[in-house]
Amino acid sequence: MATTSAIFAALADPTRLRILALLGAMELSVGEIAQVLGQSQPRVSRHVRILVDAGLAERRKEGSWVFVSLGARERIEPLFQLIERWEALDGANQWVAADAARLAAVRADRAAAAERYFAVHAGHWDALRSLHVAESEVEAAIGRALAGAPLGRLIDIGTGTGRMIELFAPAAEHALGVDRSPEMLRLARVKLAQAGLSAELRQGDMYALPLVSGAADTVILHQVLHYAHNPAAAVAEAARLIGPGGRLLIADFAPHEREELRSRDAHARLGFGDEAVLGWLEAAGLEGEVFEHLKGGELTVTIWLGAQPATRIREVA
Missing domain, CATH: 3.40.50.150 (Vaccinia Virus protein VP39)
Known part of the structure; x- marks a missing residue:
């Protein structure tokens, strides 16, 4: 189990704080995180590994993709409450709005891929439903x-x-x-x-x-x-x-x-x-x-x- 010092050490890098904020919005693949941050996948993977070791994130493989989500609720919720209080005092970091905009683009990419899949397979599903x-x-x-x-x-x-x-x-x-x-x-x-x-x-x-x-x-x-x-x-x-x-x-x-x-x-x-x-x-x-x-x-x-x-x-x- 990660110690308190390990948790704060994991959050000492601004990139990892950004990743944690993104995961608070939605579960993401390593590739999608890299897309939002504008960083390479190997670099993002290293940051994710540190968050996982600290118990702040969980990593799960699906086919050739690796998805990342927040860690256990009892560990994450107090941390987010603390960050929100600090932001209320000092203001949100400058990257928050930019990351949110790029995250919206990731959602749009997912939706477009889903529409393409449904367009290809809709005929089979309609035939079975009939x-x-x-x-x-x-x-x-x-x-x-x-x-x-x-x-x-x-x-x-x-x-x-x-x-x-x-x-x-x-x-x-x-x-x-x-x-x-x-x-x-x-x-x-x-x-x-x-x-x-x-x-x-x-x-x-x-x-x-x-x-x-x-x-x-x-x-x-x-x-x-x-x-x-x-x-x-x-x-x-x-x-x-x-x-x-x-x-x-x-x-x-x-x-x-x-x-x-x-x-x-x-x-x-x-x-x-x-x-x-x-x-x-x-x-x-x-x-x-x-x-x-x-x-x-x-x-x-x-x-x-x-x-x-x-x-x-x-x-x-």
Whole structure:
């Protein structure tokens, strides 16, 4: 753990103060920080490493990119309060306005990249959506399924563009989206920023999530399981994250025969029967139920819920 002297030593360089201020606005890649500061990536990486060693920042690799975010809240919040008081007395540093303008350019670059991606893939997504009930009805049903208890710590596995986080983060204590694809995470960052949400996003595999057991009160697998070659293992890994009294929600297709989805959209499984999903939930130590079948079009969307048995909750408590 970093000492107080190490923290102030880390902040002795103006560049590192600037980086900390930028991270207070949004999570950034090392390349984006370099773009805002007008410095080389190796130099920025060295400054980031010092901040990480002091516990003021966290670094996470996503594909070929390295993203940087603020460190633990209990360490960062008092520090920002102190800096704000000093700035109220002495005035903000001259680089604040310039950095904010260049940060706006980074946001614009992200949004442009997201628009290009959506333009390329919109046709495929529209074709799939046309086969089942409207997304608005699916999302409303998910809301009904989760309405019975507080969301608490929410984790969305396979978050994609972050839609589940966008819908439910405002009612959650903390929201985290996980996805294997760096491209999808970059899209999610743009979308959530445009919605004014500051949820945490991480790269991770659904079979080996980079999270401790019991890290969540609510876990969502929304239209993810049909990509899994081993869905039972994916359900078990999702269930591992659930703390006492927590819930796992799965929304996916019922069995169907649209074989072209394997080749066109990389679906590993053509839907799931209730018996199979309930069996996986039971094997993962959860009590499962079929919440709702949403019929409409050629594909039926089913919502399953898994919860810790009451006896297990009492034992943990």
